[in-house]
Amino acid sequence: MVAGSTMQPRRWTPPPAPPRARETRSATPLPQITRLELPGAAPEDVVRTAEGRIIAGVDDGSVYSTDPAAGTVSLLGNTGGRPLGMHADVDGSLLICDFHRGLLRLDSAGEIEVLVDEVDGEPLPFASNVVRATDGTIYFSSSSRRYPLDEWMGDLLEHSGTGRLFRLDPSGKLETLIDGLQFANGVVLSPDGSSVLVAETGAYRVTRYWLTGQKAGTYERLIENLPGFPDNMALGSDGLVWITLPSPRNPLLDRLLPLPGILRRIVWALPQWVQPKPPRTVWVMAVDFDGKVVHDLQAEGTDYAMVTGVVEHDGTLYLGSLTETAIGVSHIPS
Numbered sequence: 001m002v003a004g005s006t007m008q009p010r011r012w013t014p015p016p017a018p019p020r021a022r023e024t025r026s027a028t029p030l031p032q033i034t035r036l037e038l039p040g041a042a043p044e045d046v047v048r049t050a051e052g053r054i055i056a057g058v059d060d061g062s063v064y065s066t067d068p069a070a071g072t073v074s075l076l077g078n079t080g081g082r083p084l085g086m087h088a089d090v091d092g093s094l095l096i097c098d099f100h101r102g103l104l105r106l107d108s109a110g111e112i113e114v115l116v117d118e119v120d121g122e123p124l125p126f127a128s129n130v131v132r133a134t135d136g137t138i139y140f141s142s143s144s145r146r147y148p149l150d151e152w153m154g155d156l157l158e159h160s161g162t163g164r165l166f167r168l169d170p171s172g173k174l175e176t177l178i179d180g181l182q183f184a185n186g187v188v189l190s191p192d193g194s195s196v197l198v199a200e201t202g203a204y205r206v207t208r209y210w211l212t213g214q215k216a217g218t219y220e221r222l223i224e225n226l227p228g229f230p231d232n233m234a235l236g237s238d239g240l241v242w243i244t245l246p247s248p249r250n251p252l253l254d255r256l257l258p259l260p261g262i263l264r265r266i267v268w269a270l271p272q273w274v275q276p277k278p279p280r281t282v283w284v285m286a287v288d289f290d291g292k293v294v295h296d297l298q299a300e301g302t303d304y305a306m307v308t309g310v311v312e313h314d315g316t317l318y319l320g321s322l323t324e325t326a327i328g329v330s331h332i333p334s
Contacts, residue, residue, distance in 0.1 A: 007268050008146075009261025010159045014204065014254050020296075021227035021249040028333050030282060030297035033304045033319070035326035036066050038073060043327055045129070045232050045309035046320040047088045054311065054318050055094060056327055057083025063094065063106060066327060068318070077110035082149060085129030085141075085186070085232055085309075095138065097127035099149045103140055103168070116140075116174060119166070128163075129187040129232055131196070136170035139177075139196045141184035153275070155183050156202045156229075157264045159257060165198045165209060177209050178219055186233030188241050190289055197222055197241060199230040204249065206230060206241070206287075223291040228283060232320070236312030240286040240294055246306045246322065247278035280305040282328070284317065295332060304328040 040058030047055050049065075057063045061078040063086075081100030088094055092108035095115075102117035102124040115138070117124055126149065130140035145162035147155040155162075163184030165177045178184075182202030189196050194212045199205075205224040210216050228245030236242050256264050267275065280301030286294045297317075307328070309320025319328035 007154065007158050007261070007265050008160070009157065009264040010161060011258055011261070012159050012203075013258040015225040017249045017251070017254060018225060018227050024279075024281065024298070024300055026283075026296045026298040028297070030284070030299040030317075031330050031333060033282060033299075033328040033330045035304070035324075036068060036071060036073075036329060037326045038064055038066070039075075040064070041325045042322050043309065043320040043324070044083070044322050045085045046311050046318050046327055047086045047094070047234070048311045048313055048318065049088045049092070050090060052313075054327055055086060055088060056309070056320055057086060057096065063096070068316075068329065077106050077112065079104055079106070079112060084127065084149075087130045087132050089132060095130045095132060095140075097130050097140060099126055102127050103130065103138070116166075116168060119164075119174065119176070128185050129199075131187050131189045133189055133193055135193075138168040139187055139189060140166050140168070141181075141187050141198055142166070143183050143185060143201070152183070154268055156253065157256070157268050159202055161202075163200070163202075165196070178207070181207070185231050186243065188233045188235050191235065191239060195289075197233065199233050199243065201229045201231060204229065206233070206243065206291075221291075222289070223287055223293075226285075231308045232310065234309075234311055236286065237314055238286070238312060240288055240312070242310045242312050242317075243285045243287065244307045244310050244319075245281075245283040245285060245298075246308050248281065248283075250278070278306065282307050282319070284310050284319070286312070297330075297332070 042059040043056035081098040085097040094106040105113040126143040128141045128143045144155040163181030182200040186199040204226040208222040209219040231244045283298040311318040
């Protein structure tokens with residue numbers, strides 16, 4: 001744990017939160033959620049296989065495959081760590097970002113292969129989300145060099161800027177594409193392969209890194225000043241970028257970030273039970289590759305909350321959560 005005395009707060013003046021951040025439901029609320037119960041807790045991310053099964057990893061390292069139609073659940077394997085973001089490959093294998101072990105591959109026989117567990121001679125910390133291109137290139141994020149998973153709020157308070165976006169080519173060459181990201185999280189590859197997107201949870205934005213064209217090797221913001229903290233993202237069957245928002249913007253955090261760091265050290269040193277808690281909500285958004293919001297779907301978190309993973313397929317939404325014991329299922333309102 002990074003104690004209050006060793007926190008290294010960096011000042012940042014966030015843009016004023018949009019009015020949407022203060023609302024508890026969208027104009028057209030997200031329809032009621034049904035639950036696909038799992039034999040474990042906290043399915044942080046969800047992915048869909050070509051056969052239509054929904055995959056999720058839970059906090060004891062287990063990775064489960066569910067059949068949404070039948071409601072059945074089967075165990076695919078165990079990472080021996082804590083699986084977070086995932087990518088389902090066409091050969092039936094999975095790429096898994098594991099908080100403890102790095103970037104892994106789980107094959108169809110349940111065997112684990114470590115793909116990346118160190119960067120520049122140092123252990124890879126907090127591998128977060130991953131996607132693979134058709135040519136075999138892998139893009140993945142690392143959220144923080146400073147804080148573990150169960151203390152993610154500390155990184156947001158510190159505003160550490162130690163997140164990274166990586167590229168692993170088929171030959172095994174590893175390259176850092178962007179350093180200094182504010183809690184790098186969800187990763188999405190554009191359908192044409194021209195760019196890769198990464199969510200910056202601690203800066204309320206999604207950043208685009210150009211892979212081809214005149215802007216290749218540079219990055220810019222796809223969308224900024226989101227009304228909540230963006231987490232995992234996924235490319236939907238509708239061609240849109242689906243973004244999870246586990247929590248709306250926190251007014252106290254926004255007020256503290258531009259002020260002297262001692263105030264944030266005091267907050268971080270408080271007992272956990274008195275620290276600010278994210279309100280219960282269920283919230284996803286979808287944007288196009290110009291950054292235009294196409295869907296904004298939120299409801300009160302009565303049946304499900306803290307959505308950190310999303311899959312959209314033919315209008316059905318499958319949700320993961322850092323706090324629930326089930327995959328949530330909803331749909332885009334007609």
